[in-house]
Amino acid sequence: MGPRSNFRPDPSSSHCRAVSFLVRGCLLLIGVLPAHAQQEAVPSYRAIDSLEARVQGCVTCHGQSGQGTSNGYFPRIAGKPAAYLYNQLVAFRDGVRQYPPMNYLVAYLPDAYLREMAEHYSKLRPAYAPKEPVPADPQLLPRGKTLATEGDAARQIPACVTCHGTTLTGMNPGIPGLVGLRSAYIAAQLTRWRVGDRRTAEPDCMKRIAGRLSERDVASVAAFLAQQEAPADAAPESPNFVRMPLACGSQR
Amino acid sequence: MRKLRVAILAGTVVVIGAAIATYMLSHKGYLPEPKPVPEGARALSPTTQVIARGEYLAQAGDCVACHTEPTGKPFAGGRAMPTPFGNIYVPNITPDDETGIGQWSADDFYRAMHTGVTRNGTLMYPAMPFASYTKVTREDCDAIFNYLQSVTPVKQKNRPHELRFPFNRRDLLVGWRALYFKEGEYEPDPTQSTQWNRGAYLVQGLGHCSMCHTAINALGGSREAQAFEGGMIPNQNWYAPSLTSNREAGLADWSIEDIVALLQRGISMRATVYGPMAEVTYNSLQYMTDDDAEAMAVYLKTLPQRDSEGPPPSSARLVQPSVMESGRRNYEKQCAMCHGGEGKGFPPAFPPLAGNQSITMSSPVNSIRMVLNGGYAPGTRKNPRPHGMPPFSHILNDEEAAAVVTYIRVAWNNTGTPVTPAQVNELRKLLPE
Numbered sequence: 001m002g003p004r005s006n007f008r009p010d011p012s013s014s015h016c017r018a019v020s021f022l023v024r025g026c027l028l029l030i031g032v033l034p035a036h037a038q039q040e041a042v043p044s045y046r047a048i049d050s051l052e053a054r055v056q057g058c059v060t061c062h063g064q065s066g067q068g069t070s071n072g073y074f075p076r077i078a079g080k081p082a083a084y085l086y087n088q089l090v091a092f093r094d095g096v097r098q099y100p101p102m103n104y105l106v107a108y109l110p111d112a113y114l115r116e117m118a119e120h121y122s123k124l125r126p127a128y129a130p131k132e133p134v135p136a137d138p139q140l141l142p143r144g145k146t147l148a149t150e151g152d153a154a155r156q157i158p159a160c161v162t163c164h165g166t167t168l169t170g171m172n173p174g175i176p177g178l179v180g181l182r183s184a185y186i187a188a189q190l191t192r193w194r195v196g197d198r199r200t201a202e203p204d205c206m207k208r209i210a211g212r213l214s215e216r217d218v219a220s221v222a223a224f225l226a227q228q229e230a231p232a233d234a235a236p237e238s239p240n241f242v243r244m245p246l247a248c249g250s251q252r
Numbered sequence: 253m254r255k256l257r258v259a260i261l262a263g264t265v266v267v268i269g270a271a272i273a274t275y276m277l278s279h280k281g282y283l284p285e286p287k288p289v290p291e292g293a294r295a296l297s298p299t300t301q302v303i304a305r306g307e308y309l310a311q312a313g314d315c316v317a318c319h320t321e322p323t324g325k326p327f328a329g330g331r332a333m334p335t336p337f338g339n340i341y342v343p344n345i346t347p348d349d350e351t352g353i354g355q356w357s358a359d360d361f362y363r364a365m366h367t368g369v370t371r372n373g374t375l376m377y378p379a380m381p382f383a384s385y386t387k388v389t390r391e392d393c394d395a396i397f398n399y400l401q402s403v404t405p406v407k408q409k410n411r412p413h414e415l416r417f418p419f420n421r422r423d424l425l426v427g428w429r430a431l432y433f434k435e436g437e438y439e440p441d442p443t444q445s446t447q448w449n450r451g452a453y454l455v456q457g458l459g460h461c462s463m464c465h466t467a468i469n470a471l472g473g474s475r476e477a478q479a480f481e482g483g484m485i486p487n488q489n490w491y492a493p494s495l496t497s498n499r500e501a502g503l504a505d506w507s508i509e510d511i512v513a514l515l516q517r518g519i520s521m522r523a524t525v526y527g528p529m530a531e532v533t534y535n536s537l538q539y540m541t542d543d544d545a546e547a548m549a550v551y552l553k554t555l556p557q558r559d560s561e562g563p564p565p566s567s568a569r570l571v572q573p574s575v576m577e578s579g580r581r582n583y584e585k586q587c588a589m590c591h592g593g594e595g596k597g598f599p600p601a602f603p604p605l606a607g608n609q610s611i612t613m614s615s616p617v618n619s620i621r622m623v624l625n626g627g628y629a630p631g632t633r634k635n636p637r638p639h640g641m642p643p644f645s646h647i648l649n650d651e652e653a654a655a656v657v658t659y660i661r662v663a664w665n666n667t668g669t670p671v672t673p674a675q676v677n678e679l680r681k682l683l684p685e
Contacts (some may be wrong), residue, residue, distance in 0.1 A: 043589045043642065048601050056590065057628055057640025060647055071646060095322045101625060103645055108534035108630035113637050 015142030030133035041069045051120050057105060058117075065126035072132075072182030078124040079208035081236045087102035087143075087200065087250060097198060128180045128230035137223075144224025147217060157212050158245040160221065163205075168228055170236035173252030177236060178225050194218070208246060299398075306399025309392050312544070313385065313458035314536035326408035328352075333379055338415035340379045348405035361397040367435055371631035375425040378432070387438040387453065406532070432474065451551030458526035459536075464528060467575045475612045480555055484642070489682050490527045491615040494504060496555050499563065499667075500613040503553045511549035514538060517635040519600040523610055526627040527618070538632035564614070564669050571658055571670050579659025582652055585646065587660075595664045596655055601639045607662035616671040619657050620679050623648065628651075651675045 040063050066078030087109035091097035094104045151159035168175035192198035193210035283656040321331045329344035349355040360371040369380030440449040466474045467483030482494030493501035513520040518533040591597045595606035629638035650673035661668025
């Protein structure tokens with residue numbers, strides 16, 4: 001069962017066409033996922049007066065433990081840094097990050113509760129979904145690997161691993177893990193950043209980076225990242241070891 | 253053009269975190285009756301007390317919901333209000349001398365609230381609920397004015413409206429006003445209690461509940477004879493149920509306790525607020541004192557019950573067995589965990605569906621929306637961590653969603669009617685806005 005139109009990025013916008021083949025690839029993938037993947041997205045809880053019961057509003061898209069679901073556009077949220085998740089929830093609530101289903105759901109939730117939700121999901125460590133099958137165009141992978149692990153010095157594009165962690169599990173407090181995300185989601189987010197739809201606290205480092213990427217770069221790095229195996233330790237890195245190549249407002 | 257007023261609730265809003273100060277006077281009459289000031293509050297100057305009361309009354313009027321952009325400065329305006337006639341941009345009501353109401357007098361402010369005429373004499377569009385605010389007393393208007401003069405001034409020019417011809421012609425508002433606007437402060441009903449009058453004053457005046465809960469016609473107007481009879485909210489695709497029908501959101505057979513909980517907390521043993529009403533609870537009603545919330549409940553409970561239609565005949569409630577079976581199957585799998593096998597729910601966390609008027613009322617719009625988009629009750633002072641329902645639009649197709657909505661509308665002796673896949677499809681295309 002595929003995603004409905006209102007859960008996809010606006011198909012009329014040009015940047016979405018650039019990633020549509022990835023979305024289609026993902027729809028193919030849905031057909032081959034095991035049945036239990038669906039079960040993990042069905043509402044269920046143990047005690048009614050628990051946070052687990054309160055966040056049932058999230059489970060049909062993000063899974064019971066935030067592991068993501070078979071729909072490639074709904075990201076894994078488990079284990080991402082709490083401050084990153086909190087920033088996103090606030091941005092969705094205030095309409096700074098635009099995705100109507102999320103904007104609607106969290107519109108009237110106070111800061112303290114959003115922080116509690118963020119901390120809840122940041123602590124979960126569910127198993128990772130199987131990685132995506134090789135994308136339709138394997139030519140993308142070498143370029144994606146270069147961008148992700150080395151960057152492109154000539155165009156001042158830092159490697160993903162510099163800030164998102166050597167094993168791509170993110171960095172506290174504000175940088176999300178990329179491992180376990182599907183190519184459709186990664187490509188859509190990078191594209192939104194390129195065109196200015198998605199933004200974060202100034203100085204917005206991702207805006208500067210995404211602006212230097214071509215459409216093919218986006219598809220390449222999304223394809224490569226979606227191929228990566230999850231490490232044994234899925235915890236985000238500490239910010240203490242890295243001098244970041246670009247100043248990022250979300251790390252302050 | 254009444255629609256303009258109704259559309260005023262659109263969208264999301266930054267909350268003003270200011271809780272009501274504990275020294276706030278609570279008032280039982282429709283006119284505020286100062287209570288003995290609590291010990292710790294004696295040092296507060298009369299000015300401070302007026303401003304605090306004005307802040308409370310501004311919350312009762314939900315001014316912030318429209319006059320603040322989601323990430324903007326409080327009351328600085330600029331928010332786009334989509335209406336069937338084009339976009340209205342809400343003005344800056346901070347006390348900035350150039351771009352706000354810094355140079356207004358209390359008389360100017362009262363005239364605007366009471367008659368819908370701005371300081372420079374132009375007629376306001378009825379997106380501003382002056383047809384309700386006209387009922388507010390001079391004393392309360394002055395308190396709100398004093399509060400607004402005390403907030404941080406923001407220099408932000410008002411943006412011109414983008415209304416289509418002929419709605420961009422303000423002189424036509426003269427006709428609208430002749431048809432739909434009656435000026436006048438609230439007149440207490442001497443046959444009713446002080447508490448009832450206080451509730452009526454808040455509901456009809458600052459609460460401007462009739463903006464959504466009264467049907468509107470093609471001119472955007474509504475007739476007083478139809479007050480609180482319910483209607484679709486333009487541009488939002490939610491149905492504001494009738495407050496005068498026990499088949500909808502009539503409260504005649506509700507306990508006062510449940511009504512107060514629904515208004516103040518957003519949840520109750522009988523129902524939960526979502527959508528535009530969640531916004532009203534979040535920005536306004538949660539801040540009402542217990543006395544005021546109870547007064548509103550007392551008044552709402554006594555609204556005349558005048559069901560325009562009887563319950564649907566059994567022939568209208570026939571459901572194909574295959575549809576019922578599909579609905580039951582998906583209900584058991586996806587819904588029963590929270591709403592219970594018998595539809596009794598686990599209130600107030602998860603609302604009941606059996607016997608819930610908002611499920612069985614003739615418009616299925618809200619039920620379909622909830623199944624497609626899910627929803628969270630608002631996080632309020634008395635329920636800061638609400639439970640939520642996930643979206644199912646990506647899991648159920650039109651037939652399946654229609655079957656499950658049909659199921660909850662007719663199962664457990666519910667008196668609703670079946671819905672069609674086409675009705676689901678129509679909302680799926682529109683939503684979420």
